[in-house]
Amino acid sequence: MEKIYDVIIIGGGPAGLSAALYAGRARLDVLMIEKMTEGGQIATTNEIENYPGGLEEDSGPALSLRMKAQAKKFGAAMVRENVVEVDLEGDVKVVKTDTNTYKAKSIIAATGAKPRLLDVPGEKELTGMGVSYCATCDGAFFADLPVFVIGGGDSAVEEALFLTRYAKKVTIIHRRDSLKAAKYLQDQAIDHPKIDFIWNSAVKEIKGKFEVKSMTIKNLITNETTEIEASEEDGTFGIFVFVGLVPLSELFEGKLDMDGGYIITNENMETNIKGVYAAGDIRAKTLRQVVTAAADGAIAATQVDKYLNGH
Numbered sequence: 001m002e003k004i005y006d007v008i009i010i011g012g013g014p015a016g017l018s019a020a021l022y023a024g025r026a027r028l029d030v031l032m033i034e035k036m037t038e039g040g041q042i043a044t045t046n047e048i049e050n051y052p053g054g055l056e057e058d059s060g061p062a063l064s065l066r067m068k069a070q071a072k073k074f075g076a077a078m079v080r081e082n083v084v085e086v087d088l089e090g091d092v093k094v095v096k097t098d099t100n101t102y103k104a105k106s107i108i109a110a111t112g113a114k115p116r117l118l119d120v121p122g123e124k125e126l127t128g129m130g131v132s133y134c135a136t137c138d139g140a141f142f143a144d145l146p147v148f149v150i151g152g153g154d155s156a157v158e159e160a161l162f163l164t165r166y167a168k169k170v171t172i173i174h175r176r177d178s179l180k181a182a183k184y185l186q187d188q189a190i191d192h193p194k195i196d197f198i199w200n201s202a203v204k205e206i207k208g209k210f211e212v213k214s215m216t217i218k219n220l221i222t223n224e225t226t227e228i229e230a231s232e233e234d235g236t237f238g239i240f241v242f243v244g245l246v247p248l249s250e251l252f253e254g255k256l257d258m259d260g261g262y263i264i265t266n267e268n269m270e271t272n273i274k275g276v277y278a279a280g281d282i283r284a285k286t287l288r289q290v291v292t293a294a295a296d297g298a299i300a301a302t303q304v305d306k307y308l309n310g311h
């Protein structure tokens with residue numbers, strides 16, 4: 001007989017993993033589909049300082065692995081596949097991956113968000129060759145070299161602080177004259193002897209072949225452009241881009257109500273389609289953190305249980 005899951009969770013970040021845990025504990029037949037490593041954005045985040053109970057020496061990947069093990073302990077099935085299409089209409093929902101077709105009575109969309117690109121010449125060509133979106137992954141390649149961090153939010157400042165472990169010097173380039181990051185992060189960065197700032201400036205071009213050789217920045221107040229070149233001694237420098245997030249909601253476009261690409265739900269994580277829920281960073285909301293993603297996942301799975309079993 002054709003297998004029909006109680007719930008399919010699309011995405012294995014903190015929202016998806018938390019939903020898998022709660023659905024498993026509710027004895028629902030649950031499948032979580034993640035295309036990459038479980039953990040989503042925290043899989044590439046070194047420290048998770050503000051998750052309640054988080055340990056100082058803990059890392060994003062370690063927390064993800066514990067969340068995964070905990071969900072598995074309660075029976076959640078997980079596959080690593082890329083979802084390419086969803087049919088959300090009707091009582092039985094259909095999820096197609098590049099290798100399989102799955103069916104379920106309900107869906108939790110927990111596809112999260114991905115880093116926004118600067119969208120300047122040279123960025124794509126030099127990604128992985130000096131331009132990076134992950135300090136934990138690539139920071140060590142820039143030991144004793146200068147690095148530039150682009151952005152002014154929590155990610156930029158947190159990752160700039162992390163990069164001071166390796167880099168000779170970290171310069172944060174921000175398009176405003178002050179940071180947007182949480183005050184405790186700002187204070188740490190401003191006081192850090194290895195961190196400098198270039199304010200009111202935007203990157204216009206990145207140049208180099210197989211490694212970054214120079215970068216053009218423009219002062220947005222004076223319109224003056226400056227070329228930052230790698231010194232002869234260093235040969236190159238790193239550029240770490242943290243300029244916000246883009247929702248990963250293409251699968252649901254035209255199917256679910258959205259606001260700027262983020263899925264609209266009520267406080268029970270219900271979308272405009274019965275039996276379809278959204279949780280975590282993909283949801284239109286004001287605070288995108290591990291703790292709110294985990295909370296969304298718990299609420300969504302509890303509501304699925306109510307929807308299917310009436311309690």
Ligand code: NAP
Nearest residue numbers: 050118151152153154155156158175180242243244245288
């Ligand atoms: P964010 O808060 O959206 O900040 C993005 C920053 O990049 C802003 O300073 C923005 O400047 C700048 N920016 C946007 N587009 C740009 C462009 N094209 N060129 C140059 N600069 C650009 O993004 P985030 O820091 O990635 O954080 C995303 C979410 O995750 C936030 O909700 C954040 O609180 C959360 N987060 C939390 C933690 C934590 O709690 N420890 C850690 C990381 C992330 P403008 O201000 O001018 O738009």
